[in-house]
Amino acid sequence: MEGAGALALATAELEAGWSIAIMPEGRIVPPGEWAATGVGRAHPGVGRLALDTGLPVVASGASGTERLWPYGAAAPRIRPWRRYPLALRSEVVGVVEA
Template sequence: MDPERLIYPLTKYVLLGPALRVAFRPTVSGVEHVPRSGPVILAANHLAVCDSFVVPLVVPRQVFFLGKQEYFTRPGTLGRVQAAFFRGVGAISVDRSGGRAVVAAMDASAEVLRRGGAFAIHPEGTRSPDGRLYRGRTGVGRLALRTGAPVVPIGIIGTDRVQPRGQAIPKPGRVEIRFGAPLEFSGAERDREAVRYATDQVMQAIQKLSGQQYVDSYAPVQGQG
């Protein structure tokens, strides 16, 4: 068996899962909208760093997401442990520096879906600075059109309270995760209007689930998102 198939359930169900469930006491609705197999894009709002761990925790299948290359290249024993942890929770190493960063991220995401996997993305591109929902960047629309995978919108509520910006370790508190019905789109990846339309439809669905005020501009990038 692939060693990473062993690392994933060990990390999610034995190490990380119980601790997060006790700390966050997540309330989940609509998870039945996530297909048990086949490619799917999970598109969520982004309030805190822990969002990337909360969503995979409540989905009954492995979820992949992009992670900074630095998470996987730290030297020494601690670095190896850190790399194993991030692989275990489904992170994919991507070099986000340089001119090909966007292409590399898109290719890695599309490969997950080509293999029939579940891929999680935050269309805002960074954490919300003030709790409002900001305009979606078009990666989610482009990915949906490129792969034909359905998009399941997700509204996350409360993670900004348990992990405010600048706080490294979340504090105990209740969070809620709401899954919406899958959205399917057709069109060409190079069609800018089709890509923008798909992205806006996803953001509209996320807004209905999260109840956030919508801001029709991109969120300012402040540190790591």
């Protein structure tokens, strides 16, 4: 789902009390399209949701996920007999309110 239909569904879910997660680019970006910042070009949908619902936007990011689920792979490459090192970092950089 994309475009106006996706925004309408997201708005309905937010108004029902659910939280949602959105990739700023609107999709998973293949490595060849990564910008120097590690993300692709953002689309305005998240801003539209904030304005339409009056809810805050909390920015978040994920990196390194391509090691477990490479772009284009049908499923994650997880082997139950292997350990996967994982490092989590968190930093609050701000909340944008409409």
